[in-house]
Amino acid sequence: xxxxxxxxxxxxxxxxxxxxxxxxxxxxxxxxxxxxxxxxxxxxxxxxxxxxxxxxxxxxxxxxxxxxxxxxxxxxxxxxxxxxxxxxxxxxxxxxxxxxxxxxxxxxxxxxxxxxxxxxxxxxxxxxxxxxxxxxxxxxxxxxxxxxxxxxxxxxxxxxxxxxxxxxxxxxxxxxxxxxxxxxxxxxxxxxxxxxxxxxxxxxxxxxxxxxxxxxxxxxxxxxxxxxxxxxxxxxxxxxxxx
Numbered sequence: 001x002x003x004x005x006x007x008x009x010x011x012x013x014x015x016x017x018x019x020x021x022x023x024x025x026x027x028x029x030x031x032x033x034x035x036x037x038x039x040x041x042x043x044x045x046x047x048x049x050x051x052x053x054x055x056x057x058x059x060x061x062x063x064x065x066x067x068x069x070x071x072x073x074x075x076x077x078x079x080x081x082x083x084x085x086x087x088x089x090x091x092x093x094x095x096x097x098x099x100x101x102x103x104x105x106x107x108x109x110x111x112x113x114x115x116x117x118x119x120x121x122x123x124x125x126x127x128x129x130x131x132x133x134x135x136x137x138x139x140x141x142x143x144x145x146x147x148x149x150x151x152x153x154x155x156x157x158x159x160x161x162x163x164x165x166x167x168x169x170x171x172x173x174x175x176x177x178x179x180x181x182x183x184x185x186x187x188x189x190x191x192x193x194x195x196x197x198x199x200x201x202x203x204x205x206x207x208x209x210x211x212x213x214x215x216x217x218x219x220x221x222x223x224x225x226x227x228x229x230x231x232x233x234x235x236x237x238x239x240x241x242x243x
Contacts, residue, residue, distance in 0.1 A: 019142020022128075026120040026143070027150050033061045034151045037068070038158020044068045048159035055155035059148060060118060062218070063087045089219040093226060094122045101125070101135050109137045116144035193232055201225030 034055070041051035046068065058064050063084040070080045095114050102110060121144050125135050185198060205221025212220065 015138035016142040019139040023143045023146040034154025035158035038155040042159040051155040051159040197225045
């Protein structure tokens with residue numbers, strides 16, 4: 001019975017189409033960041049091809065922004081790698097959470113899914129789970145691939161035409177990224193412990209930024225929130241969630 005449900009869920013004809021529809025808001029919201037990255041990459045001496053390659057291989061806006069800033073400072077390559085890893089470490093937490101909900105995927109499907117697991121995809125997958133819907137591979141692919149393809153294309157556009165823009169910092173375009181992340185966080189405001197977890201994460205991140213520095217404050221803030229959530233997690237009362 002369960003195996004049959006998984007097969008139906010994974011091959012349903014409407015799953016891919018639903019994923020494509022769900023990707024549209026994410027594609028629109030992410031567009032300014034992709035173009036901005038391409039513009040900043042060009043300002044830091046990267047070619048359009050190099051900007052596209054970085055977007056295609058790293059596929060993480062915040063980490064890419066950190067990377068090109070460090071490229072411009074001509075720091076040691078190992079420090080750039082470690083800094084990108086520090087910013088991107090939250091994706092390890094995303095994978096741990098999502099992995100429990102996609103056990104019906106094949107190993108190759110999970111590998112591809114984790115590569116495409118960016119912040120908005122995690123939010124969409126969590127939202128779908130809260131609605132009681134199984135996260136099928138076809139739905140996930142339909143939702144994630146348009147985001148990936150357009151992200152890489154936007155880096156090319158930004159690198160080619162970014163020099164035509166005035167100072168991006170003066171326009172405040174780079175401030176769109178934290179605003180977007182704030183919107184993602186607010187989407188989970190109805191969850192238990194949301195406020196204390198967010199508050200502790202924010203305070204820990206600010207303290208880490210003042211003491212340890214960027215980009216480590218991102219991972220430290222995330223760890224603080226996860227630790228609090230684990231300590232204060234409500235007990236299930238002996239009842240287990242049914243698949």
